[in-house]
Amino acid sequence: MSGIRKWYPLILIVSAPLLVALTISISILYGAKDMDAQTIIQALFHFDPNQIDHQIIMQSRLPRAIGTILIGAFLAVSGALMQGMTRNYLASPSIMGVSDGSVLMITLCMILLPGSSSLTMIVYSLIGSAIGAGIVFGLAWLLPNGTSPVRMAILGTIIGTFMSGVAEAAATYFQVSQSVSFWYNARLDQIDPVMIRMIIPFAIVGLLLALILARSITVLSMGDEIAAGLGQRTGLVKGLSMLAVVLLTGVSVALAGKIAFVGLLVPHMTRYLVGTDYRRVIPCCALFGGIFLGWCDILSRWVNAPFETPIGVITALFGVPFFLYLIRRKGGKTNEN
Template identity: 50%
Template sequence: MSHSTDNDLSNENKIKNKGPFGAMMILIFGTLALIFGLGLSISIGAASIDLTTVWQAIFAFDADITDHQIIQEVRLPRALGSVLIGAFLAVSGAIMQGMTRNPLASPAILGVTDGAAFAIAIAFAFFPGMSYLGLMGWSFAGAGLGAMLVFGIGAFAKGGVTPVKLALAGVAVGAMLSSFSSAIAIHFRVAQDMSFWFAGGLAGVQWISVQLLVIAAVVGLGLALLISRSITILSLGEEVSKGLGQKTVVVKTAGIIVVLLLTGAAVSVAGRIGFIGLVIPHITRFLTGVDYRWIIPCSAILGALLLVLADLGARMVNAPYETPVGAITALIGIPFFLYLARQEGRGL
């Protein structure tokens, strides 16, 4: 066996020995924190409802009680939607960072989110009254368009693709698609309908939205877990991956499908919510190591928790009015992005 192959196997063995303790702490305590956060999210709003009533509304629903109706029809779907969307964005970011070995990769930064919003703007302008399922399909297509443009531009960059060059291409493409979306919204007079998707928020989540998100979760998160070991090996580099006999094209194709499915579903329901896919995978890797069999489920838990808390903050910052939840996540994500860009910029 060659020295190179010995190193490959050594790398794989090191991966197996990292992170179970940190991951189990996240899965246990993160889940408990998420349940508590869900209770607060359902309880707090324009009218505060005590946690006992929340429990009764979920497990002993009485249609004659107004608070029960508010919880079942408004607050519960919104809370569950925030869990799923936060998990989707975090897992998408983790997979993108693993596949590209780019610490700056995330759906928002690499044009995927803006592409999905651009496609939704077209759908609103030319196909008014489209169903949630139709919007989700357009969102998937737009997410694919955004990713294709960013990676296409990055491939032609002088000196090859680097994390910062790919991020710059993503910012440029995102700004372009965002401008096109705004122009379409204004010209076709759907700006009011599109304002929700531009700002990002969870106020419009309904049970039909949650049902579609659950389907996307079963397919997307299930596939993400299936390819998690392959993403771990791919994150070590293509040469290592091929040396261990991995079919990198198949893994990358599956990873792209997961990202487009999860991001497209998230944007179609909640609009553009940035930086969860950037911040959460870094925190997760710091706590669990580099094994994506741990990173993916832990990112899902932490991403869900972050969005639940961000949505709660969005309702409390300027009560009784709501602040766009995208603004709350941006306050966390932008400094983090600038820090990472500065670190990676030294390698230009």
């Protein structure tokens, strides 16, 4: 890192609160119904439950803006952890079956325990994340050369597609498709404010784990042999890293459904800007991820106003070309960070 790039981390830290505040402000301001800044300020500081505009802002737009920032941060950090510990530049929650496992378990929860509480949904989502990650990574380590980036991506896509198919088939058979469609299509406009409050403890544990493990992930990203030679307990680091991924991905899916490509694209962008030290990568990923998804959500409302474009379409516009670029540029080689 040389020249102005060495100042990127400091610039990001200083500008991040302003960028996040700007993103949230524009997200609240823009919607199907036009509102001026004065109405928003009054709703935030002098809320009147009898005014419909205030209800829209406090019950819909504000939770959506905050929830989107949090989801983007969680998915980006999850992707960074997965890419660092596996040295796989294609690793991300949506590609490796982690998100699909959550959707499957949420579907089963809706079938087996109709009318479940928000906490029950979160727990099932976390269990699903763990199952999805366990199946994909377990098979990858069992198959010959299964941990190579492209093979692992293919394996994750196959397992993820299978779990999604099972979830959709079960939802159709037990007639709960309408109830679980929210988690299939990632409807950010329906984020539940209560759910946001309930995921915070799980998310804090996941983020703290990620920050604590940041130095170890930096060493691990150099390769298992080097990490072991430096005295690192690679199995423990990977296990705790996957726990953080499961927590962060599970609460993200529980909050708004499956959203692809955030965990793939943002970590690469972050490493380009701040280097390969995960003590910088993890916090900057959280900032970039939140801002990135926040602006994708805003763009989804602009593209076909007054109708909303699905958020998955917007993230795919950025993610698919980048995914193809990574495969073309690096082929099946391990990530060298």
